[in-house]
Amino acid sequence: MGTTARPRAGDAAPGDSSASRAALLTTLRAASQPLTVQELAAALGLHQNSVRFHLARLVRHGLVTERQASPTGPGRPSLVYTAVDSTTATRPSGFQLLASALSEHIVRAFPEPSELALEAGREQGRTMVSRDPGAPPAGAEEGKQLLTALMRDQGFDPEWDADDRRLWLRTCPFRPVSDEQPDIVCRLHLGLMRGALDAAGAPLEVTSLDRAPAPHPCLAVVQPQR
Incomplete structure (x- = not known):
């Protein structure tokens, strides 16, 4: 160093x-x-x-x-x-401000906000997977590739552990919002992954999305579907 x-x-x-x-x-x-x-x-x-x-x-x-x-x-x-280079540092982006406002509103307005966020993420994950209705269900390897591409596109810098059952999400583009509303932001992304696997028919299940106290990253645990 x-x-x-x-x-x-x-x-x-x-x-x-x-x-x-x-x-x-x-x-x-x-x-x-x-x-x-x-x-x-x-x-x-x-x-x-x-x-x-x-x-x-x-x-x-x-x-x-x-x-x-x-x-x-x-x-x-x-x-x-x-x-961050002081010449390029900026205020929170518009999408972060919007996400923060929506998360706070959900918490105040609904009796079970974390379950609402989970289901919203699941529905979004299903819509994001384009698949021919006549295609056979995805295999386990295709399911892992799907999760990798999905979370990379969302800016999470995913990387699988050697056991292929733990997916590290090395960055979080929603970090400032998830620090304030982890039960909303993290549940939404758990639902997103589950919905994508559902739509693909992959025999995998994201059993948990482990987020340790800030500033630690997220860890998705993926297991064969029971």
């Missing part, structure tokens, strides 16, 4: 969140490659949980990008962070 600047977050008063976030951003901008939470915590003398807390807000405000490193062995791949 290249040499990075080491601003001292400890020079700020305890609890000074703005100073800590500024130090994180300065360190990321000076780094020659993306950094992990552990590397940032060591560089700044901060607790790793504090680093995660501040990174989540930097990501939400479009100042830092988050992605998963390529898997190097068993277990969850590391998350790495990069500062």
Whole structure:
């Protein structure tokens, strides 16, 4: 790893969140490659949980990008962070603002919003799969290829684990919204995958969409249909 600047977050008063976030951003901008939470915590003398807390807000405000490193062995791949070029950083996009507004409305207006989101995603997934009515059902391998293409098109940067039963969604274009309404956004995408497999007739089932607390990525567990 290249040499990075080491601003001292400890020079700020305890609890000074703005100073800590500024130090994180300065360190990321000076780094020659993306950094992990552990590397940032060591560089700044901060607790790793504090680093995660501040990174989540930097990501939400479009100042830092988050992605998963390529898997190097068993277990969850590391998350790495990069500062966004200050000349290209923008406010949340229109689609993110719209998604946020709709998610908040669903939560307020409906008694079981997460189930509504799941069914809405399922219906959308079915409509997104174009298939000849006379075609035979898709096989397991075709079903996996379908999920990969579907989630890549949606901007999730999917990658299968070696066991072919875990699909890592390494980026989330709805991250700022899902941080606020995970029961809506993540259930919708779970339904999307299930609906696509239903429409293709693939003998696979997405049993869960595991989203750990921010800023961790999503993990879809895919198993043979029972």
